[in-house]
Amino acid sequence: MNHPLLVLDHVQKAYAAPDGGAPVTVLTDACLQLAAGEAVAIIGPSGSGKSTLLNILGALDLPSAGRALIAGRDLATLGENELAALRNRELGFIFQQHHLLPQCTVWENVLVPTLTAPRELRTPAALARAERLLARVGLQARLAHRPGQLSGGECQRVAVVRALVNQPRLLLADEPTGSLDHANAQGLGQLLLELNREEGVALVLVTHSRELAARLPRVLELRDGALHGVLE
């Protein structure tokens, strides 16, 4: 394994109980290392803390204890703006719901991450990349369409392109096929794997689908607040 892109070092996460009682612990001792371009699936039953883990990986949340490092940078040491920049340039998100902006076209939705990127990154080359990716996912004819005019699978593919538009090093997918039918789920899973290879982007795929997880080279199970290897 190369120098790890992502490191979770004995990460814990607990939430205060709404009634003021004892805190609810979600993650007790999560450890993970992921190299650049590597792909891993994380599975686990509902409520096991998969989303919490992904939020920590995506710098959307911070551990209560332990360390989370991306590209060697401890997330706890970064300020809010640095975290935002990290999310924008190093990470790509795919959610269970596509979360496309309904007021924007496909093309605009894809470009939303570029709006906050540094000016030097907003080049014709970036636009060309966006076009190429959209063509790659088969949406070259739907650029002017709005999300309301697309199918669920198409929306999710737009979300995939949006996640990749800033050339992130790590793609985080949270149940990306959860809202799709089987055929679309299969297609999207395949697409993610291909993009992982083609774009050289590391992939963390959180899913409850063992079938989808099995297509990834590495599978971890989140159980009792810790990650356990399933397939190596």
Place this chain on the structure above:
Amino acid sequence: MQSAPSSHTSKLEVSAASRAGGAAGGNFSPWLLVLRSLRFYWRTHLGVLLGVTVAGAILTGALVVGDSIRASLRHAALARLGDTQLALALPDRFFRAALADELQPDLHATVAPLLLLRGAATLPDGSARVNAAQVVGVEERFWRLGGASNLLAGAADDEAVINARLAEQLGVGTGETIVVRVEQPALISRDVPLSGRSDLNVALRVRVRAIAGDAAFGRFGLRADQASPASLFVPLAALQAQLKRAGQANVLLTDATGDADAALRRHWQLADAGLETRALPESRTLELRTPQVFLAPAVTAPALALASNAAGVLTYFVNELRCGEKSTPYSFITATGSAQRDDEITLNAWLAEDLGAKIGDEVQLAFFVIGERRELREGSASLRVRAIVPLTKDDSWMPAFPGLAEVHNCGDWQPGIPIDHARLRPKDEKYWDDYRGTPKAFISLAAGQKLFGNRFGKLTSIRYPADTDVAALLPRLEPAALGLRFVPARAQALAASGESMDFGQLFIGFSFFLIVAALLLTAMLFAFNLEQRHAEVGLLRALGWRRAQIRRLLWGEGLVLAAFGTLAGLALGVVYTRLTLLGLATIWRGATGALALGYHAEPLTLALGAGLNLLAAGLALAMVQRGQSKRAPASLLSGSSEEIPSSLRCSMLNVRCSMFARLRRHIGLVIGFFGLLIAIALLATGRHGQDQQAAEAFFGAGACLLLAGIGFCQSLLAKLASAGAASAAGTLAGVGLRNAARRRRRSLTVIGVLASGVFLLVAVSAFHQDARQGALARHSGTGGFALFAQSTLPVYDDLNTAAGQAVFGLTAGDLAGAAVVPLRLREGDDASCLNLNRAQQPRLYGVQPRELERRGAFAFLSGAWPLLEQMAADGAIPAIGDEPTVTWALGKKVGDVLLLTDDHGQAVKLRIVGKLASSVLQGGLLISEKHFIAHFPASAGYRAFLIEAPSPRVPELAATLTRALQDRGLEIVPAWRRLADFMAVENTYLGIFQVLGGLGLVLGSLGLALVVLRNVLERRGELALLLALGFRRRALQRLVLAEHWLLICLGLAVGLGAALLAVWPAWRAGQNAVPWGLLGGTLGALAAGGLLWTWLAARAALRGRLLSALRNE
């Protein structure tokens, strides 16, 4: 469904994508995202836009109301002055009308001479009467200044033009006849002893030739009053003839802008200063004298300094000279020179013989001096005979005493003092026939001035050697000291309108609640929109957008909405202003009186209104979106709009809750307890305070209780929302209560708006005033007086005495049980709330402080009557006014100083030393009669009267006095009614506030409906679930109604409770007429409206296939 594309998809050109992206293309920017969002969410944004539009319309409209009132006042000011720039007005004297002709070429301007007098106009049959009319003698130049055609061109002497106001009040048209009475101008002040009869007036019977409207200069007037005076214009020459003032005028108007005072100095003559000279060949002297009998103090010093051997002369009329048993009645004595001692007297031979006096004998003098209210007191002196001189006829010593100098027989003497004609012997008549006013005795000037001197002067003439150049006196005199001074009438009028009451601010105050309600509604709608877009915000955060960037994005949307809403508000503001002006011209006429209102908007005002609205709306929207952006991205991505308790938020953000954050958790309780504590403290202090302090303390306590109530509501909602309150959810109503707490901010907004609205409406109603309440009490606004009277022409005699009553044919029985407190009155700008102009030269009343102090009349907010008697070290005259006069009309406070010019042309300072509660004396400042007489002698006599009378006799007394003093133009009103007229203005303001506040409440209840709709629509899935679980639709409706009716009840209860505390002192004292019916109706309508809105919204939201919502879930 389209499958995922294969990896060999062909490459696309960038340009193709750009084209496909439409307008966005490669130029997609945050601003384009803003525009896309605006377009996509247009429905909810439309609500925001409307909210900002309404707020903008009200804000701008209110400011433009101010512009319109100012412009209307300015228009009225210019209409009353025409092109007049400067005016010179002498209230008590006359000058040559030819002075105008002489000034014209010098000033290169039009100068119009006028005779301007007060008068009372009646119909010949007495069926209509206008007491406060002005009679103006004019010629062609007057109309030229007014920019109007000469309506009196070629008019006969008995023709007149009347203005629209007089025509309306008398109900006459052209061709009809009216009678106008004006006072025959006295040669000297009627307050002066020997000023002649006090009841002389001139009646003019004229035919109305034309009626002059504003455009025809019919509004002409010199006072800064918004209402047009009732005026009658007659040919100048005809009025001069009627008044026996040929070639004279008392007012000059000019459109000159140069130094008219300097021109006046170049052209004036001794006659204009009220002086005349005559040669006395027998004594080879020149005499300087005045038709006004006494040489003014401003004249005597320079006149005596004119020649080293100038001799002052004071000739007086004495009642009796007595030596032992013998006496001589009614004789002239002249005081001059210093050749004899001050206790010596020189008799002429006739007198010595008549008295049987010889050198060395004691002679007693008896003479009248006039005290207050023309009260005659007999003075006396004892002098020793120094010499007896031969009798030579020389009546040049006698000044032109009216009623004496011009009559042939002693029997016709009418000097204005009681003459016992029976005492006049034939020899006295013969002396008068042979020697006229030849003095019978001489005393030293010093002795004479000591005995006969008065405030109008101490010399009746000055004698010079025959070769003295008396014309050299003119440059030594100061015209202003004699009242001859041009005042910048136009500048003063514009200042009065420019500094008028700011109706813009007033209406912003009145509309404040309406504006706040509109902005809250706007903020609520914007918040709804943002709640709809939580996931979008979460997504942007996840995609690496910084909070600040997202804030700018959302704020950009808000700003665009605010900008467009503000622009629309500017347009809608015109409607608001016009409706308000319509209201002010009709149902709220009490606030602006007779002012003709027109729409006028200044660009700067529009810009200010737009700017303020943009700022207010921008801030409201910024605050809303700031609250949204605090949430964690993961929470936002879930799309939930549930409010998260701060404890959980700390945990989710993985930060330790700061002390501040912990405090925030209990902010409702903290505000509640602090509010309660302050309310209790205010009540404790207010309970023992005076009426005013108690009212203020209770109002403050009420406001604090309102705040506390809202705080406790917040705490209650937080408690209901917490898991610990789960037990409360055991019943359907309990579930409803819990639901009400789920969107605490929304719920609290509804409670806050309703509570504040109810509080303002009810609390403000307590300030409604009823002049009848306690009107007989001394501390009330009537001062305990039953009647207030004002006369057009002065009354010089004391109506409390038999002599004074006799002058008007009254008897003691007519005034049995009544007492009259007369006040001197110097006309000036009406400084009451009935005049919107800022009074520049306020009306002055001269009062006897002890008389009011003794009665304990009127309530002081600060100061006391005796302060009027004290003179400050800087010479400022102490003055007292009532609260509306001092604070609102003059914009002053106790201790402030006003500068006025007195009748001697001197600048005098008036220092406010006390303030009365609102009273019948509103509109003027009160100074002591002593100071009044010293500085404003031209306003002789009494023109205002406070009359106390036993209640049953009041109507009869009013009728008797009106009849007896009708020639004086006496107008009597019950004191409470006069007070009510003033109070009507304040009550109108309160009415406006309540109407606009009511509209604010309507907006508030609209917000409630939106909250209900929003809440229910958001929870359709949840409600569908309950339906699926077996709940009936009606039960769900009850659930929804329970939670929202709770909000209405809390809002009404908190507002009403706080308001009742605030109005408690007024309610208990019964001083103010709280309009319970109106309030009850308003509150009832509000509650019913709120319940109806809620019911309709719940019904609308629960209609249709609710279960489909469950499938969507």
